[in-house]
Amino acid sequence: MRRENTKEIPLGKIKVGGKNPIWVEAMGRENPAKIRESIREIREAQEEGCEIFRLAVPDEESLFGLSQIKKQVDLPLIADVHFNLELGIKAAQLGIDAVRVNPGTAGNKEKLEELIKVLYDKNLALRIGANTGSLPLHYREKNRVEALFDSVEELISITEKNNFRNIILSAKSTDIEETIAIYDKLSRAFSYPLHVGLTEAGEGEEGIVKSSIALGIILREGIGNNIRVSLTAPDPVSETRVAWSILEALKLRSKGLEIISCPTCARRKGDVVALTRDFKQKVKERKIKIVGKVAIMGCEVNGPGEAREADWGLAFAPRGKALLFSRGERIKMVKQEEAEEELIRLITKEMEEKKP
Ligand code: SF4
Structure with a gap:
């Protein structure tokens, strides 16, 4: 049954x-x-x-x-x-x-x-x-x-x-x-x-x-x-x-944000592993609860394309920069050290807007 x-x-x-x-x-x-x-x-x-x-x-x-x-x-x-x-x-x-x-x-x-x-x-x-x-x-x-x-x-x-x-x-x-x-x-x-x-x-x-x-x-x-x-x-x-x-x-339950990240390769322009781990921790600590998909990608050439279906994303770029994107659209270029907080701001802004 x-x-x-x-x-x-x-x-x-x-x-x-x-x-x-x-x-x-x-x-x-x-x-x-x-x-x-x-x-x-x-x-x-x-x-x-x-x-x-x-x-x-x-x-x-x-x-x-x-x-x-x-x-x-x-x-x-x-x-x-x-x-x-x-x-x-x-x-x-x-x-x-x-x-x-x-x-x-x-x-x-x-x-x-x-x-x-x-x-x-x-x-x-x-x-x-x-x-x-x-x-x-x-x-x-x-x-x-x-x-x-x-x-x-x-x-x-x-x-x-x-x-x-x-x-x-x-x-x-x-x-x-x-x-x-x-x-x-x-x-x-x-x-x-x-x-x-x-x-x-x-x-x-x-x-x-x-x-x-x-x-x-x-x-x-x-x-x-x-x-x-x-x-x-x-x-x-x-x-x-x-x-x-x-x-x-298996998409049988959801606790909120789904975080996807690239496996990284020689094209990466930043530390995807460290940022993904830190981001997961911050989502938990700050109780960020919104249904959606976040992508953390190693390069801006392939990243946004590979994570086209993500609701929000960050892709490392050359010269210490990172690109923020949302649902396939470029949002803005930011400094890498500010990228994580900018990404969180992008998500929480939408979370606030969705509040009844
Ligand atoms: S997003 Fe860029 S760095 Fe990450 S696996 Fe794809 S090509 Fe490599």
Whole structure:
């Protein structure tokens, strides 16, 4: 089922599924028992655009931390539990917006039904999240895609028998092909919203490339209602940034300005790399929010032509100059050291004019 036809599931102040945006989720690195540190990383991720935050709840201490964190942050929280469903039950009793249960570590059916009852009574959500690293023992002999699917289906049948349907599904593999196949299968079989991700994608460029390929293909197929990029990184900020970049590249969401820049070559007349980095930072700091495309180009000969579709642009020119242009038209020549601020002025002027 395509994303817009899936069920809408309540998750704190938002809804997941149906025609709602594709939400960006990130996961905490800190133990929620470290309340201050957890809140700091949640806020940092939120600043980057994180909209759903998942926290591992390994013990009673972290459960107490979670209850305190919940009072101080305003985005939906998911408690992630393994083996000990009692912790999930308590998290739900505290009103944590959703509990994530892995079919491979869900434990006994009675406890699961107890959890479902609390979720039902409080109208909270259950995320059924399978992954290839922790498949239930009785499925391990099977093909991994079949095994992931069957393990998710088994949990769905228990929840549906208990008349509970606030479910979000995920089934992740470390392998791109398997991940694409399992999401295709889930989307055909169920109408629940899907949380999409590639598990243990890796560190740095490797993790970013693998996640972008897997998520890009799945999202492009019209599948997926929220995403998480699982990167080996010290904090949830980079995975949030990458998730947004994927969504923006596919034109599925927009945070505002799209910045394009040339790769530079021997014709460049200025430092495109430094200016682009600095410009991105200033856009963030000054909260420049306008929908449009900005181009930063290395030379005035090819630059404005190559970036013809940009709403605003800057192209370095000889003798320490830079050309400002807008929608294919030359605006003016400025000094290179003033070019960035001139470009920002050009954009913010239009932003002011568009204000109601
Ligand atoms: S805009 Fe100019 S400097 Fe940049 S890649 Fe094109 S030709 Fe090279």
